[in-house]
Amino acid sequence: MPLYSYRCVLCGTPQELLCAVESKPGLVECCCGGDASPRVTRLARTPGRWGGVDTAHYNRGLGCHVDSYRDVDRIAEKRGLVPLSDMDAHFVDDAHDAYVAEAKQGEADTQEYQGLIASGVTAGEAAARTFSVSKMQDRGILDTAVKGE
Numbered sequence: 001m002p003l004y005s006y007r008c009v010l011c012g013t014p015q016e017l018l019c020a021v022e023s024k025p026g027l028v029e030c031c032c033g034g035d036a037s038p039r040v041t042r043l044a045r046t047p048g049r050w051g052g053v054d055t056a057h058y059n060r061g062l063g064c065h066v067d068s069y070r071d072v073d074r075i076a077e078k079r080g081l082v083p084l085s086d087m088d089a090h091f092v093d094d095a096h097d098a099y100v101a102e103a104k105q106g107e108a109d110t111q112e113y114q115g116l117i118a119s120g121v122t123a124g125e126a127a128a129r130t131f132s133v134s135k136m137q138d139r140g141i142l143d144t145a146v147k148g149e
């Protein structure tokens with residue numbers, strides 16, 4: 001049985017799960033209540049049944065059948081794909097961290113918005129306060145030349 005690696009999108013806690021391929025869950029619940037998504041792993045190049053690695057197979061990354069690993073490289077290059085080995089060492093972790101930060105911010109925004117609604121503020125006012133111009137400028141989402149308050 002393969003060991004699958006997950007990481008919580010809210011708190012970043014890693015988790016490992018030993019289960020059959022067919023029962024691998026898309027998401028796993030974390031102790032914090034968040035969802036842990038599967039971590040991106042690189043498929044290992046394993047020798048084919050007859051010894052070589054250059055055998056025809058279905059390539060999940062490319063989503064098509066290929067004749068050999070040379071074929072994989074050729075198709076990937078044609079599509080402008082960059083091998084993970086050429087990316088910055090922390091590319092996957094950095095992308096994950098950015099995703100986690102965005103998810104946390106989204107959660108905080110949702111709580112603020114719902115809190116305002118619960119206090120009797122109109123939906124329009126709640127949205128205007130939650131996503132105010134100054135806040136969006138502080139986050140670098142909105143140009144500082146924009147005036148709104």
Ligand SMILES: [Zn+2]
Nearest residue numbers: 008011030032
């Ligand atoms: Zn968590």
